[in-house]
Every structure is written in C-alpha cells, then in structure tokens.
Amino acid sequence: MIWEGKKAPTLEGRHFIDALDFSPAEYDALFSLAERIKSAPAEFSSACSGKVMATLFYEPSTRTRLSFEAAMLRLGGKVLTVADPRTSSVAKGESLADTIRTVGNYADLIVLRHPKEGAAKLAALYSPVPLINGGDGAREHPTQTLTDLFTIVTYKGRLENITVAFCGDLRYGRTVHSLIKALARYPGTRFILISPEELRLPDHVKEEVLALRKDVEFHETTRMEEGLEGADVLYMTRIQKERFFNEEDYLKLRDAYVLTSEKLKLAEEDLIVMHPLPRVTEISYEVDEDKRAVYFQQARLGMFVRMALIARLLGVA
Amino acid sequence: MLKVDRIQVGIVLDHIRAGNGLRIFEELGLAGREYPVALLMNVPSTKMGRKDMIKVSGALDLDLTKLALLDAGITVNYIEGGQVVRKVKPGLPERVVGLIRCKNPRCITSTESYSPSIFILVDREEKRYKCFYCGEYVRV
Numbered sequence: 001m002i003w004e005g006k007k008a009p010t011l012e013g014r015h016f017i018d019a020l021d022f023s024p025a026e027y028d029a030l031f032s033l034a035e036r037i038k039s040a041p042a043e044f045s046s047a048c049s050g051k052v053m054a055t056l057f058y059e060p061s062t063r064t065r066l067s068f069e070a071a072m073l074r075l076g077g078k079v080l081t082v083a084d085p086r087t088s089s090v091a092k093g094e095s096l097a098d099t100i101r102t103v104g105n106y107a108d109l110i111v112l113r114h115p116k117e118g119a120a121k122l123a124a125l126y127s128p129v130p131l132i133n134g135g136d137g138a139r140e141h142p143t144q145t146l147t148d149l150f151t152i153v154t155y156k157g158r159l160e161n162i163t164v165a166f167c168g169d170l171r172y173g174r175t176v177h178s179l180i181k182a183l184a185r186y187p188g189t190r191f192i193l194i195s196p197e198e199l200r201l202p203d204h205v206k207e208e209v210l211a212l213r214k215d216v217e218f219h220e221t222t223r224m225e226e227g228l229e230g231a232d233v234l235y236m237t238r239i240q241k242e243r244f245f246n247e248e249d250y251l252k253l254r255d256a257y258v259l260t261s262e263k264l265k266l267a268e269e270d271l272i273v274m275h276p277l278p279r280v281t282e283i284s285y286e287v288d289e290d291k292r293a294v295y296f297q298q299a300r301l302g303m304f305v306r307m308a309l310i311a312r313l314l315g316v317a
Numbered sequence: 318m319l320k321v322d323r324i325q326v327g328i329v330l331d332h333i334r335a336g337n338g339l340r341i342f343e344e345l346g347l348a349g350r351e352y353p354v355a356l357l358m359n360v361p362s363t364k365m366g367r368k369d370m371i372k373v374s375g376a377l378d379l380d381l382t383k384l385a386l387l388d389a390g391i392t393v394n395y396i397e398g399g400q401v402v403r404k405v406k407p408g409l410p411e412r413v414v415g416l417i418r419c420k421n422p423r424c425i426t427s428t429e430s431y432s433p434s435i436f437i438l439v440d441r442e443e444k445r446y447k448c449f450y451c452g453e454y455v456r457v
C-alpha cells in the first residue's frame with residue numbers, strides 16, 4: 001500500500017484503554033507481530049532496550065502485573081513497580097492525575113490497574129506517555145480481551161464465522177462483556193450463552209453488541225449440555241459466591257456449571273476450552289489433560305500479545 | 318392574569334414545564350442581575366395546561382446547553398425593539414462537560430473531584446447520556 005507522503009497508521013504513542021480502541025485491522029497487525037514474537041522470541045529480546053515501563057497497581061493483581069513485567073523484561077526493557085501506590089510516598093494523598101504526570105516523567109509507558117471504573121480514561125487525559133489499562137473496576141480489562149482474541153486466532157486461525165459459547169457468570173463477568181463486544185465486530189459470529197437465570201448477560205450488553213453488528217446471533221440456555229453442541233470455543237468463567245444471597249443457591253448453581261470430561265464428550269473434537277484464570281471449581285482437574293483445554297497456554301499467549309502491544313505503543317517494532 | 322411590562326430588549330423563556338421555573342431561575346443566577354427580571358409561575362397555556370415563564374430585560378448571554386438539560390421543551394425568544402427577533406428551541410448537546418454528576422459510586426469521578434464530568438449523548442429521544450469515564454447511563 002502507498003501512503004502518499006503520510007505515515008502508515010501506527011499505534012505508536014497511543015493509549016490502550018478500551019478493547020474497542022483498536023480497529024479489527026489494527027488487531028490483525030498486532031496479532032501478526034505477536035505471532036512473530038512467539039515463534040522467534042530471541043529476535044525481539046532487545047527491542048525495548050533503554051525503555052522503562054512503570055506498573056502502577058492501585059489494587060493487587062499479581063497475575064496481570066507479572067504478565068506485563070515478564071513481557072517488558074523479555075523485550076529487553078526495564079520495569080519500575082509501584083506495588084501499592086496508596087501507601088507509597090509517590091502518591092500519599094496525591095491525586096491520580098498528579099501521580100500519572102509524575103510517573104510519566106520517569107517511564108516511557110505506564111500500566112495502570114485501579115479499582116474505580118473509568119480510572120484509566122481519566123489517567124489517559126493526563127498521561128504524557130502511552131498508558132495501558134490493566135483493569136479498572138468492573139468495566140474494562142482490555143489486555144485480557146487481547147489475550148482471548150489472540151488465543152482464538154492462534155488455535156482457530158480466524159476470528160470470522162466463529163461460534164463461541166460462554167458459560168457461568170455472564171452478568172457480572174467483565175471479561176465476557178468485553179470479549180463479546182470485540183468478537184461482534186467480525187462477520188459470522190454466533191454466541192451461545194450458558195448461565196443460570198440469575199446470571200444472564202445483561203440487556204445493555206446485548207444492545208451494545210447489536211449496535212456494532214445487527215446480525216449477531218445469540219442462543220441462550222441454562223443447560224450446559226445443550227450449549228456445548230456446535231461450539232468452536234468454550235469460554236468458562238467463575239461463578240462467585242458474593243453474587244448470591246444464600247449459600248445453598250450458590251452451591252447448587254456452581255455445581256451445575258462445572259466442566260467435566262463427561263460433559264466434554266458432547267463437544268466437538270476441535271473445540272478449545274478457555275478461561276481467564278484463576279480457576280476455582282468450574283473446570284475439573286481431569287479436563288486439564290484434554291487436548292482441548294488451552295487455558296494455561298492462553299496465559300502464555302497473553303504475555304506474547306502484551307509484548308507486541310508494548311513494542312507497538314513504544315514504536316520499536 | 319398578572320401584568321408584566323413588555324420587554325424592549327432581552328429574553329423570554331417560554332414553555333417552561335410548570336414547577337420548573339424557579340429551578341431554572343436559580344440555575345441561571347438571575348437573582349443577581351441589576352435589570353428587571355420576572356418569574357411567572359402557573360401561567361395558563363392552551364398547549365401545556367400550565368407553564369412557567371421567565372422574562373429577562375437587558376442583554377443576556379445564555380448557556381443554551383445548560384438550559385436544554387434543565388428543560389428540553391423550553392423556547393427561547395430573543396427580544397429587540399419590543400419584538401421577538403429570534404426563537405430558539407435548544408436541543409440536547411452531543412457532549413456535556415461539567416454539568417451532570419455521575420451517580421455511579423464506583424466511578425473514578427466520585428473520588429478524583431478535580432476531573433471534569435463529561436457526558437456523551439447516546440439517545441436523543443430518550444434523553445440518555447453516558448458517563449465518558451465509567452459508561453454509566455443517566456437520563457436528563
């Protein structure tokens with residue numbers, strides 16, 4: 001393609017706050033880079049040399065932090081960690097805006113995790129360097145979505161014409177909402193929604209999806225056995241105790257949505273089983289041995305796609 | 318009906334929903350003006366049954382955005398030489414900065430008070446806005 005004197009579209013210098021911030025074409029380009037990094041990591045081991053990434057976590061999430069830090073270290077960059085900004089001298093009583101402006105003086109890139117909804121959007125207004133949303137409240141966790149999409153691409157070779165079954169807590173699960181919206185941008189997507197009545201996908205999410213693409217198909221069911229048929233991807237989520245008034249209801253529902261080897265017999269041979277982790281009881285350990293279980297590889301793919309994201313935002317690859 | 322002198326130069330806010338006039342009067346800070354100002358409440362109206370009206374003499378720079386949010390049905394009449402020279406029905410703006418507060422207690426704007434509230438119009442008919450930060454919906 002010829003870019004008549006203009007620069008090709010680039011992610012350099014941009015923020016990544018919402019999974020829909022990047023277009024499907026930008027995602028494609030990012031995934032090919034992630035694929036290259038995955039197959040030849042050594043070629044990228046000093047791509048970010050001389051660069052510093054700050055991780056600013058206002059709530060603990062060791063898993064997410066490790067994934068980002070591993071990604072930066074494998075690119076040859078350095079990491080500044082502010083493990084608990086609320087108690088550290090960097091930010092005692094300081095506004096988020098001021099902390100971001102200060103940290104932006106030291107780092108080339110900031111990863112922010114914050115318990116309040118919309119925190120990353122606010123921070124991005126003040127950040128002098130690219131900012132990645134590492135999760136803000138119950139709203140967004142876009143690098144999880146990036147990880148999920150890259151996992152599907154890696155195993156299925158495509159994002160079009162995919163049937164994805166989501167199982168568990170579809171009401172509060174933010175990774176589910178975000179992934180559904182991201183997938184809805186591709187043609188031929190079908191969704192199978194498996195959940196108890198109490199934890200169904202909220203209408204507002206459906207409306208947002210239909211606004212992105214009118215012909216998206218939803219098939220809802222309360223029975224896991226029914227939902228497994230014909231799915232290319234099974235995305236499992238945790239059903240959390242806090243969502244229920246009494247222990248009895250919780251235990252009953254929790255056990256109805258457990259993936260076992262027995263249930264997996266109903267599914268296609270080329271299905272993949274995904275989970276954002278940590279898993280509690282919703283997938284029996286016996287399933288880990290099934291070749292269709294990809295949730296641990298999913299976490300590894302998440303690191304490669306974060307490497308690609310960091311490299312692109314910093315403009316080094 | 319109560320008699321209020323005709324205005325030579327100024328603004329008449331008509332078709333204010335009955336009972337909403339006082340709030341608009343206060344929000345526009347009209348009490349502090351040195352020119353004559355009239356707030357009429359429960360004025361008989363063929364269209365609305367009853368309505369409120371506000372008459373402000375002397376030039377006035379009106380924030381139409383704010384007005385539209387306070388009462389979308391309002392008509393603004395600009396008066397010059399005793400005549401209505403322009404009628405405006407302020408529509409809902411696409412983007413509202415600083416006027417609406419987000420009611421979501423988990424929203425970042427609830428703790429970072431310096432941040433400007435930003436709301437984006439999502440549904441004009443339903444008068445629905447969405448918080449730029451947390452995505453919470455609000456009807457105005």
Ligand SMILES: [Zn+2]
Nearest residue numbers: 419424448451
């Ligand atoms: Zn908000």
